[in-house]
Amino acid sequence: MKALVWLREETWEGLLDAARTLLPADAEVTLLHVADADAEAAATAPAAGLLGRRHPHPGPHHTFEALSEQAAGELLDAAAAQLGRPATTSARRGRLEREVTEAARGFDVLLVARDGEPGHPGPKSLAPPTRFVVDHAPCAVVLVWPRA
Numbered sequence: 001m002k003a004l005v006w007l008r009e010e011t012w013e014g015l016l017d018a019a020r021t022l023l024p025a026d027a028e029v030t031l032l033h034v035a036d037a038d039a040e041a042a043a044t045a046p047a048a049g050l051l052g053r054r055h056p057h058p059g060p061h062h063t064f065e066a067l068s069e070q071a072a073g074e075l076l077d078a079a080a081a082q083l084g085r086p087a088t089t090s091a092r093r094g095r096l097e098r099e100v101t102e103a104a105r106g107f108d109v110l111l112v113a114r115d116g117e118p119g120h121p122g123p124k125s126l127a128p129p130t131r132f133v134v135d136h137a138p139c140a141v142v143l144v145w146p147r148a
Contacts, residue, residue, distance in 0.1 A: 001027045004107040005087075006034070006100050006133070007079055011113035014146025016082050019111050022142060029087040030107070031079050033072045034099040068093075097132035107139045113146040 076089040092099045104110045116125040
């Protein structure tokens with residue numbers, strides 16, 4: 001069995017607890033983190049507007065992108081250590097929902113953590129990118145509530 005585990009900053013620890021419990025010992029596990037390109041653009045857009053035209057030297061966008069890559073690497077390393085079994089890691093950048101559904105091709109199962117409001121059992125229990133992934137993943141999806 002090939003399993004993809006989509007890690008997000010706010011839910012990854014609880015999702016790994018579920019992965020250890022739910023996945024068979026012989027499963028091939030890949031830990032996935034996607035840096036949200038929309039969030040990166042929003043974080044750097046005000047500085048670009050203040051600075052006027054783009055300059056050839058590295059600006060806030062390059063700095064933010066480097067920090068984002070570093071944070072993703074640290075999260076994946078911590079997750080691999082916490083999982084306690086062999087796993088490969090994958091870091092991607094782009095629109096969350098598109099990158100995750102594309103990354104899930106070729107996997108048997110995708111583990112996803114609910115990321116909405118626990119007190120709302122309806123549509124608000126999933127953020128829009130997660131709802132898209134659940135609806136469009138090319139493999140089976142296991143949806144879990146992360147621990148508190």
